[in-house]
Amino acid sequence: MPEYDAGTVQQLTTACPRNCYSTCTLRVEVEEGRLRRILPHAGNRATPEGACLKGLSYVERVVAPDRILHPLRRAADGRFQRVSWDAALDEIASRLRRLRDEHGAQALLYYFGSGTKGLLNGVGAEFWRLYGGYTTTYGDLCWPAGLEATRLTLGANKHSAPWDLARARLIVVWGKNPAETNIHQMPFIEEAQRAGARLVVIDPRRTESAERADLLVQPRPGSDAALALAIAHVLFRDARVDRDFLQRHVLGWERFAESLHDCTPEWAEKISEVPARYVERLAALFAAGAPVTICAGYGMQRYTNSGQTMRAIIALLVLTGNIGKPGAGWVFANLQSAIFDRVPDPIAFYPPAEPDGVARVSIATARLGRDMLETRNPPLKMIWVERGNPVTQNPETNTVLEAFRALDFRVVVEQFLTDTAREADLVLPAKTMFEQSDVIGAYWHPYIQLKQKVLEPPGEVKPESEVYRLLAERLALPHDAVARAIPGSSDAEIDAWLGERLAPWPELSLQRLREGPVLAPGHQEVAFSDQVFATPSGKIELWSEEAQRRWHAAPLPVWFEPEESLRAQAANARRSALHFLTPNTKDRIHSQFNNLEMIRAHSKRPVLHMSPVDAAPRGIRHADRVRLLNARGSLVAEAHLDFGLRAGCVSMTNGWWISEGGTVNVLSLGRETDMGHGAAFHDNVVDVEKLT
Ligand SMILES: Nc1nc2c(c(=O)[nH]1)N[C@H]1C(S)=C(S)[C@@H](COP(=O)(O)OP(=O)(O)OC[C@H]3O[C@@H](n4cnc5c(=O)[nH]c(N)nc54)[C@H](O)[C@@H]3O)O[C@H]1N2
Ligand SMILES: Nc1nc2c(c(=O)[nH]1)N[C@H]1C(S)=C(S)[C@@H](COP(=O)(O)OP(=O)(O)OC[C@H]3O[C@@H](n4cnc5c(=O)[nH]c(N)nc54)[C@H](O)[C@@H]3O)O[C@H]1N2
Ligand SMILES: [Mo]
Numbered sequence: 001m002p003e004y005d006a007g008t009v010q011q012l013t014t015a016c017p018r019n020c021y022s023t024c025t026l027r028v029e030v031e032e033g034r035l036r037r038i039l040p041h042a043g044n045r046a047t048p049e050g051a052c053l054k055g056l057s058y059v060e061r062v063v064a065p066d067r068i069l070h071p072l073r074r075a076a077d078g079r080f081q082r083v084s085w086d087a088a089l090d091e092i093a094s095r096l097r098r099l100r101d102e103h104g105a106q107a108l109l110y111y112f113g114s115g116t117k118g119l120l121n122g123v124g125a126e127f128w129r130l131y132g133g134y135t136t137t138y139g140d141l142c143w144p145a146g147l148e149a150t151r152l153t154l155g156a157n158k159h160s161a162p163w164d165l166a167r168a169r170l171i172v173v174w175g176k177n178p179a180e181t182n183i184h185q186m187p188f189i190e191e192a193q194r195a196g197a198r199l200v201v202i203d204p205r206r207t208e209s210a211e212r213a214d215l216l217v218q219p220r221p222g223s224d225a226a227l228a229l230a231i232a233h234v235l236f237r238d239a240r241v242d243r244d245f246l247q248r249h250v251l252g253w254e255r256f257a258e259s260l261h262d263c264t265p266e267w268a269e270k271i272s273e274v275p276a277r278y279v280e281r282l283a284a285l286f287a288a289g290a291p292v293t294i295c296a297g298y299g300m301q302r303y304t305n306s307g308q309t310m311r312a313i314i315a316l317l318v319l320t321g322n323i324g325k326p327g328a329g330w331v332f333a334n335l336q337s338a339i340f341d342r343v344p345d346p347i348a349f350y351p352p353a354e355p356d357g358v359a360r361v362s363i364a365t366a367r368l369g370r371d372m373l374e375t376r377n378p379p380l381k382m383i384w385v386e387r388g389n390p391v392t393q394n395p396e397t398n399t400v401l402e403a404f405r406a407l408d409f410r411v412v413v414e415q416f417l418t419d420t421a422r423e424a425d426l427v428l429p430a431k432t433m434f435e436q437s438d439v440i441g442a443y444w445h446p447y448i449q450l451k452q453k454v455l456e457p458p459g460e461v462k463p464e465s466e467v468y469r470l471l472a473e474r475l476a477l478p479h480d481a482v483a484r485a486i487p488g489s490s491d492a493e494i495d496a497w498l499g500e501r502l503a504p505w506p507e508l509s510l511q512r513l514r515e516g517p518v519l520a521p522g523h524q525e526v527a528f529s530d531q532v533f534a535t536p537s538g539k540i541e542l543w544s545e546e547a548q549r550r551w552h553a554a555p556l557p558v559w560f561e562p563e564e565s566l567r568a569q570a571a572n573a574r575r576s577a578l579h580f581l582t583p584n585t586k587d588r589i590h591s592q593f594n595n596l597e598m599i600r601a602h603s604k605r606p607v608l609h610m611s612p613v614d615a616a617p618r619g620i621r622h623a624d625r626v627r628l629l630n631a632r633g634s635l636v637a638e639a640h641l642d643f644g645l646r647a648g649c650v651s652m653t654n655g656w657w658i659s660e661g662g663t664v665n666v667l668s669l670g671r672e673t674d675m676g677h678g679a680a681f682h683d684n685v686v687d688v689e690k691l692t
Contacts, residue, residue, distance in 0.1 A: 008032055013041060013516055015440060015449035016055055017433050018589045019114035019142070021182035023442035023449070024051050025517050028434070030454050035059050035434060043516030046162040046445035047184045054589060057598040062432050062455065066416055066595055069459025072427040080417075080427065085460060085470075088426055093474035095409055096131065099382055105133035106360045107381040109372065113388020114142065115592070118438030118451060119340055119501055120465055120494075124386060125359065126485035127468040130477045133358045135380060137365040139677025141393060145301040146332050148551075148676035149310035152544045154323070155534035158527045159331045160293075162445050166191035167327030170289030172200045174313060175224065176297025179208035180586035182444060185295065186212075192327075198285065202227070203299075204581065205609075205651055206644025217282065218646040220566075221579045221682060222303045223272035225559035227279065228312035230268030233260040234283035235319050242321030249531055250318055252543020252556065259556050271559065286320055291327030299583055302682040304563040307675025311547070312557035318540050324528035334527075337441030337448055337520040340501060366679035367670035369399030373406060385412040386430075386464060391419040392591045392657055395668040395679050398633050413464060416595055419658045429461045436463040437491070439498050439513070447517035448508055450498075453491065465489070551675045563671065564683040566648060578614060578650045580628065580684040582664040585653035594660065606652060606661045608637040610688065613647040615639065618690055625691040628652075630684075633666030636691065650688060654681075 009031045016024045025044035029037040038058055040050025051058075061067075071088035072080040099107050110128050112121070128134035150157050165171065165188040178185040186209075193199060193212070201210040202217045202224065210216045219227055235241050236257045246253040265276035286292060294317060301310055314330050322328035363371040368390055372380055383404065394400055404410060404423045412424035421427050435457040440449050457463065462470075466489040472482040487497035495510055502508045505521050512518060524530070535541045547553040561568055566579055587603040588594050594603060608626060620626055622641045627634055628650070637652060645651060654664050671680050 009036065011039075012452055012454045013450070013514060014434065014452040014454055015517070016051065017117040017438070017440050017451050018054070018592070019117070020589055021442070021444035022047050022052070022184045023117070023440065023445065023447075024055060024184070025447070025449060026051055026055065028454055033456060035062055035455060041516060044445065044447060046447070049184060049187065052183055052586065053598065054587075054593050057593060057596050058432075058434070060596050060598050061593070062434060063458070064416075064596060067458070068414060068416060068421070068427060068429040069461060070429055071460070074425050085462070088428065089470050089474055092411060092426065093471055095382065096471075096475060100132055103378040103381055105131055106135045107378040108134045109363070109380050109383045110134045110136045111368075111383060111388060111390060112386045113390065113393065115387030116433060117440040119498065120436065120438045120463070120487075121387065123465050123468055123486045127472065129358050130472065130481055130485065131475065133360065135360045135362060135375065137363045137368065138361045139365045139672065139679070141365055141679045143298050143301065143333060144676030144678040145306035145673035146296065146298060146310045146676075149301075149307045150314065150330065150332055152535070152547050153311055153314045153318070153541055154330065154528065157333045157335045158524065159334045160326075160329050160527045161525045162188055164326060164526060165189065165293055165295070165331070166195070168192050168291050168293040169197050169327065170200070170285055170292040171197055172202065172292065172294045173209055173213070174202045174294055174296050175300030176295050177203065177207040177209050177299070177583065178295065179211070181297070181584050183586070185444070198289065200282070200285065204646040204649050205583070215281070217274055217278055219272040219274050220646070221581065221649060222305060222562035222565050223559070224300050225305060225309040225312040225557065226263070226268045226271035227274055227282075228309070228316055229260055229263040229557070229559055230265050230279045231283045231286060232256070232312070232315055232319055233263045234265065234280060235287060235316070236260060238283070238287070240283070240287035241319045245321035246319070249323075249533070249540050251535075251537045251539040251541045253319070256315065256542045256556050259558075286316055290320065290322060291325055292317060292320060292322040293327060293329055293331055295331045299581070299682070301673065301678065302680055304671065304674055304680045304683050305560050306673045306678065306680070307547075307551065308553060308557050308559070311544075312559065315542055315557055318542060323540065324526065324531050326526050329527055333443045334446060335443060336446045336523050339441070339448070339505070339520055339522075340439070364672060364677055366395060366672045366677065368394045369396050369401070369403040370670050372403035373399070381407060382409045383407055383411070385410070385420055385424075387413075389418045389420045389591045391423060392655070392663040392665065394670070395665055395681060396632060396670040397658070397663050397666045399670065413467070418591060419663065422659070428467060429459065431457050431461055431463040435461065436465070437494055437498065439501065441520070446520045446523040448513070448520050449517045450510065450513035452514060463489070465494075547675070553674060562680070562683045564669065564685050566685060576687055577685045578688055579648055580664075580667060580686045581649055581651040581682055582654040582668070582684070583651060585655065588653070588655045591655040591657060594655065594657070606635075606637040606656045607640050608688070609640050609642040609645050609651040611645045611647040611649070612641045612643060614650070614688070615641055618688060620688070620690045627689050627691055628667060628686045629689070630667055630686045632669055635662040635664065635666055637661070650686065
């Protein structure tokens with residue numbers, strides 16, 4: 001640890017913009033232009049403990065020796081060579097001009113991932129619009145099945161403030177692993193437990209979150225809707241539903257009750273392999289538990305039946321009147337800080353229409369590779385990738401690679417040589433969170449924050465907004481329109497641009513945000529406490545005609561087998577197959593951080609978790625090298641025997657690069673969830689064999 005000279009060390013407030021629930025407020029120490037320490041900031045009630053290990057590792061990340069600090073051009077021999085910004089921008093501009101003349105602007109695919117939050121991310125789309133058009137993706141890799149299920153049922157994606165959880169008497173962590181993915185939720189869970197609350201975890205894996213639970217239930221992957229419907233059956237059977245709440249606020253509950261006639265605990269046991277007595281037990285807990293909060297994760301909405309699964313689970317809170325009350329509710333996504341979005345509900349505008357004729361939204365991100373290859377009129381010729389690592393993180397890696405390699409030209413804006421950057425013709429160096437100010441919201445807590453610039457970009461790094469400005473000049477795009485859409489590069493111009501966006505809310509001045517986070521204007525501490533539900537009927541919709549109209553789904557929540565499951569596969573006589581889960585890990589945010597020493601020290605190589613029950617017949621022992629394979633691809637990993645994992649499942653965290661040993665997505669198939677155009681990553685069956 002270096003010694004600090006109080007005279008030269010500056011403490012500044014900023015916020016972590018990773019795609020993560022916690023979105024921590026941070027106090028950072030900067031000394032002579034170097035990041036020294038990351039400290040907690042008490043101003044955020046949701047994250048007072050400060051950053052996780054990844055957050056602390058930023059001191060390494062910003063100065064990591066493998067960081068890209070200048071443009072790189074692939075040379076004839078396939079290797080990258082340093083080029084000047086002028087050479088890089090001249091080449092891009094001339095290729096863009098030719099592309100627009102010869103094929104039409106929509107031969108350009110603008111692809112962006114979830115690498116960083118911020119209002120300035122929007123300038124990319126503005127630039128491509130001014131260029132004359134572009135093709136982009138619809139849907140999302142992350143959460144849309146759950147978002148859409150929630151919107152259809154409750155009318156909005158919001159939940160109570162994180163600290164409200166401490167008031168719950170029963171907490172059901174369902175398909176979520178906050179001990180790794182939302183560590184700041186754990187203190188609120190523990191506070192509730194200290195006050196006597198019960199904790200139930202429902203997950204095929206015995207996760208770190210499950211270690212604190214009173215009850216762990218391990219359903220067969222993709223079977224949760226059956227479990228939920230059977231709990232609902234018992235609640236009606238035993239007259240443990242909140243009739244008064246149902247009559248006042250809920251559409252379709254009578255028809256729902258009728259539809260549950262055959263959904264007995266024994267029926268659910270056959271489907272989910274959860275013993276019927278546990279179903280009874282769960283129903284009893286729901287009936288007696290009020291206030292009940294379900295913390296629903298994103299893992300179980302990565303299936304082809306996920307939208308309906310999420311609707312079935314929300315129904316348990318609805319039947320027991322656990323909506324709109326302190327300590328009760330559905331904690332999935334809290335978009336109360338999304339006040340800047342022109343479109344408050346992104347999913348509603350996802351369908352692959354041509355909203356303005358400029359952006360052609362014709363490619364499903366869930367089927368990126370296949371759709372890229374099949375796009376016509378015009379076919380795709382060039383890609384611009386920003387804030388994403390699609391080769392590693394999108395389904396069906398081998399098809400994504402094929403589609404990338406079929407293009408004429410690829411530009412990737414990146415901090416590091418990821419698997420996607422390695423496919424580029426031109427790599428442009430990207431800023432980190434510390435090198436340009438921006439305003440961010442969150443999807444768990446309700447704060448608006450300033451992600452403050454605290455460092456100058458190193459080397460020749462330029463933020464995207466500046467790159468777009470320089471390209472606009474070279475392409476002679478209309479000056480005034482560019483000036484309106486994209487800020488100039490000085491700190492004062494960025495601040496002015498952000499200030500304009502904040503202007504409608506006097507409480508959100510930049511000056512105020514420099515001190516710390518501010519609660520989103522209009523924020524509801526207990527979500528739905530006004531019992532206002534923005535659905536077509538104005539009620540909570542267990543019966544949703546919109547679900548039927550938009551997704552061709554049954555209007556009531558139902559269970560059906562995912563397209564790819566062991567049972568669906570049984571028809572194909574693949575008795576040796578195993579269900580492949582690819583969850584998140586505390587060691588990374590998806591494919592970020594694993595190149596750093598601080599993380600590699602304890603996260604060295606891809607590991608496959610496997611039940612001894614499945615390992616033994618395959619002759620696999622702990623630490624053996626194994627091959628996973630299916631029709632899409634194959635992957636080698638080290639086997640770790642895990643008595644906590646449900647038999648029939650194997651699990652490996654997503655985010656490993658191909659260059660680190662292989663991405664899990666060589667095995668996934670590009671296909672959409674039943675609602676919301678999400679990616680059904682976990683509809684994935686593999687064979688596992690020992691390597692000799
Ligand atoms: N450290 C860290 N934090 C993160 C992230 C990260 O990469 N690293 N990513 C952020 C992002 S973008 C996201 S989307 C969230 C995700 O946060 P979580 O939802 O907590 O994470 P996942 O690992 O996707 O899935 C959670 C759990 O779902 C379980 N699961 C899988 N299939 C089923 C099923 O059929 N039924 C049930 N009941 N459970 C199932 C998995 O075993 C897993 O433990 O985390 C955010 N936070
Ligand atoms: N099999 C499987 N696959 C999954 C999942 C799963 O559960 N299983 N989870 C899915 C989920 S939930 C998600 S959210 C996605 C995430 O998919 P992505 O958003 O593609 O994932 P990241 O790995 O976070 O990649 C972001 C990249 O952006 C870069 N970056 C960071 N900041 C900036 C910046 O300011 N500018 C630029 N230009 N680049 C920047 C980072 O270096 C990083 O390489 O992955 C999905 N993939
Ligand atoms: Mo995500």
